[in-house]
Amino acid sequence: MPQEQAWSLCMRHRLKNSAFSWWFGNYCVISQPKYEIATMNIAIFVSGGGTNCENLIKYFTDSESVHCALVVSNKPDAYALVRAERLGVPTAVTPKTDLNNPDVMMPLLQKYDIGFIVLAGWLPLIPDFLIDAYPHKIINLHPALLPKFGGKGMWGHHVHEAVKAAGETETGMTVHWVTPVCDAGEIIAQFRVALSPDDTVEDIAEKEHQLEMQHFPKVIEEILS
Numbered sequence: 001m002p003q004e005q006a007w008s009l010c011m012r013h014r015l016k017n018s019a020f021s022w023w024f025g026n027y028c029v030i031s032q033p034k035y036e037i038a039t040m041n042i043a044i045f046v047s048g049g050g051t052n053c054e055n056l057i058k059y060f061t062d063s064e065s066v067h068c069a070l071v072v073s074n075k076p077d078a079y080a081l082v083r084a085e086r087l088g089v090p091t092a093v094t095p096k097t098d099l100n101n102p103d104v105m106m107p108l109l110q111k112y113d114i115g116f117i118v119l120a121g122w123l124p125l126i127p128d129f130l131i132d133a134y135p136h137k138i139i140n141l142h143p144a145l146l147p148k149f150g151g152k153g154m155w156g157h158h159v160h161e162a163v164k165a166a167g168e169t170e171t172g173m174t175v176h177w178v179t180p181v182c183d184a185g186e187i188i189a190q191f192r193v194a195l196s197p198d199d200t201v202e203d204i205a206e207k208e209h210q211l212e213m214q215h216f217p218k219v220i221e222e223i224l225s
Contacts, residue, residue, distance in 0.1 A: 040224050041069035043114045045122040048156075050080020052120040052141065052212055057087045059217035066224055070112040074099060074124050102129045109133075118220060119178065123155060126178055138178040139223070141216055143208050145190055146174040150183030160205040163195075170194050171204055173211045175219045189219045 042060075046053045053071060060066045071084035071091045081091045090112065098104040105127075109117075119126070119140040126138060142150060144159045154162065163171050172192035177185035191211045195204060 039065060039067050040115050041067050041113045042116045042118055042220070042224075043070040043072055043109060043112065044068060044080075044084075045072045045117060045119045045126075046078060046080040047073060047075055047123040048078055048080060048121045050078065050083045050121070051209070052216060053080045054083040054087065055213055056118065056120065056217055056220070057084065057089055060221075061087075063221075066221065070109075070114060072108075074122075080121075096124065099124060100127045102127075105130060106133065116224065117178075120216070121156075125180075125182060128180055131178060131180060136177060139175055139188065139220070140178050140183070140185070141212060142174045142176065142183055143205075143212070144174065145170070145172045145192065146176060146183055146187060150174075152182055154183065157201065157205065160201050160208065163204055164199070164201050167197075168195060171208050173208055173215065175216065188223065189215070191215045 044053050044056060050071075057068045057071075060068050068089055071080060071089050072094055073081055073091070074094055074096065076093045076095075081093070084091050092108055094105065094108070106129075115137065117126075117130070117134055117138040119138065122140070131138060142154075142159075143156070144150065144154070144163060148168075149159050149162050149166075160171075170192050172190055174190050175188045176183070177188065179185040191214075193207045193211055195207070199207070
């Protein structure tokens with residue numbers, strides 16, 4: 001190929017692909033730049049057993065873009081802490097007084113360079129200062145199809161009991177942004193499953209939980225991609 005044509009092709013490739021190029025004799029050598037993938041450190045807030053917490057840690061173990069950097073619980077005996085420690089993730093216990101103290105929470109999150117917070121079975125309300133510090137960077141998993149069965153007192157088995165009592169033909173999970181009002185943030189994603197009149201409260205809970213195991217990590221991945 002004449003050098004003039006090669007030069008034209010080389011320049012078009014360079015402009016189109018943001019590549020670096022140089023000449024070696026009559027050959028145009030093209031080198032694509034290497035970009036570092038920014039890793040988002042997330043903190044998982046959890047109050048209970050931590051099956052979702054463990055699922056998230058395992059899901060993102062080999063991820064180049066998401067790193068489970070910290071697990072926070074308001075309960076020192078939460079089994080989620082054991083699960084996290086077994087998987088090598090640092091943990092912290094923040095009782096109510098610490099949770100509502102910016103001088104405790106902000107240095108803790110800054111220590112692990114936390115850029116995103118995931119509430120996975122977390123019971124206390126998130127204080128306003130955290131919502132202000134992490135605008136549109138805190139999400140919650142709710143075990144029902146909001147706006148149904150949300151708000152104060154609607155957590156865990158209470159939700160599934162209410163679904164059963166209402167004779168619902170379906171249930172599901174909701175992922176939403178966290179605001180100062182409980183369960184009132186903008187909905188990000190919902191997933192549904194059909195219910196049978198014969199389903200017990202335990203059956204309803206298990207069906208909904210399977211949705212969480214399947215979809216919650218993927219929703220987080222999509223948000224952060």
